[in-house]
Amino acid sequence: MDPRKIKELLKLMTAHDVVDMVIEEGDTKIKLSRGTPASQVILQPAAVPSVQQVFPPVPPSVQHAESGPQQQASGAPRAANLKEIKAPMVGTFYRAPAPTADPYIEIGNKIKPGDVLCIIEAMKLMNEIKAEVAGEVVEILVENGHPVEFGQPLFLIKS
């Protein structure tokens, strides 16, 4: 939700002596409570993470790996225990934190939730893409330095 909107709503609450307000917008729910010297803002997490700000860097939590079988990056059906990790944003895919550094992961590595898998660079910001599942890296589907679009499969993980 736009912080300016929240500011305006807080102003109105004070002006019209409203104590509590709950606003739902899509997957975002916000509760505003006035009663202590400073108004409190309690933000409930959205069901789907979405990147809203333009600047400062926001590390987006990663796209969930597909749990269904039949994933179709190249048309070939996936085995039941193979999951795709998809790009949660548009940008340029990098396997390592810097050109001279080692890649975050290689084929055969075991990963767990929270592990950084790769970088997607967008608008000069390096965004770390973190795993949300555990498993073994079976395939790396994008070459280093190549552009990726939203939803594009990046890795195949065997659980």
Next chain:
Amino acid sequence: MISKILIANRGEIALRIIRACHELNIRSVAVYSEADKDSLHVKLADEAVCIGGARSADSYLNINAIISAAEITDSDAIHPGYGFLAENAHFAEVCESCGIKFIGPSPDNMRAMGDKIAARKIMKQSKVPVIEGTVEPIPSHEEAIRIAQKVGYPVIIKAAAGGGGRGMRVCHSDVRLASAYVTAQAEAASCFGNSDVYIEKYIEAPRHIEIQIAADEHGNVIHLGERDCTIQRRHQKLVEESPSPVVDDELRKKLGQYAVKAAKAIKYASVGTIEFLMDMKTGEVYFIEMNTRIQVEHPVTEMVTGIDLIKLQILIAMGEKLPYKQEDIVIKGHAFELRVNAEDPSNNFMPQPGKINQIHFPGGYGVRIDSHIYSGYSIPPYYDSLIAKMIVHNTSRDECISTIKRCLDEIVIDPLKTTIPFFRRIMDDADFRKGEYDTSYLNKFFTVERGEE
């Protein structure tokens, strides 16, 4: 030099822009949400990038994703179309700071006209007639009442950051105004992020007349005549035409001069539209707002002037001088546009997304269809319901109506419910044929129409 344009939009307007790019030998990049992967604009662009999930906030309003897509495709410029980010000054600034040309006016132009209160002030200073009312945000409901009593009821409260018919309330009394003031502010804060509101005298039964302008980056400004967009439902335009049945040469010249003056006052560059209301009781015309973008109904002007406005807009963005002087602009014949929406007119115009099995579009003399739909296409439920624009150009208004009727008989969009049957009723109506109506015209077609408070 612009050699690749990313179109930050979807549907029929994305297609329109891609076509203009093609003719100019400029490569086109389509961006799309996951819901639009089978969309025609994706198929026809030279390149396409998926930028996010179905919700507009995740995709077509996602500035980060759009700019990233422009970067990875090496696009020189972004065309925002209409709606979405088209009048978002912040987005235009981000483009600028990333070295991407925004095909539209400057962020300052947008801010000047995007704030409807500031726009009124600028017009007043330029001696363009505005409706009696305020040129400052209203600080309290007492002040609102004081102004309303001075101006005289009925009045209309509007959001400063609104526009396009949203966030408006008509009030006939102090009591109504006091409550409308509070709710209008809350609505404005929620929809537009800004609770500022202003008041105008409410003109009952007006006509909506707008002037198309084009300005280059060298200070040259011309107008391309008017469009009459009086036929609206809940402030959404359904039928537009040029020339207007109530605008003669003299009034056209006067309105054109106002429009050019307004554009020059803010050093505007690109295409834009200045909207006026005509009070049918007095014949007076008043500025209401300026739209700093290409509009849905631009084809109406294209047909009567013979000028491709999207190509012109791109050429202006490339720094070229306007290839026309005012005397080169000639209005020939008459043109209409009908907005075909996927809505059920017999069920309160409920949106009807769904799969299209068969399409047949009319053609022949004087017929143009701007549409992104095709047989087998599924209309996604996440965006607006406009599925086709039926544009007709002929030698006279009567001839146009005759062509429109033929088209309405011929067109097939199976099995969707659309507004086609509703247009048939309008075309048969005597007042429409005479060109005599105001913005309340469509009320007569509805047995129960919810009035404003």
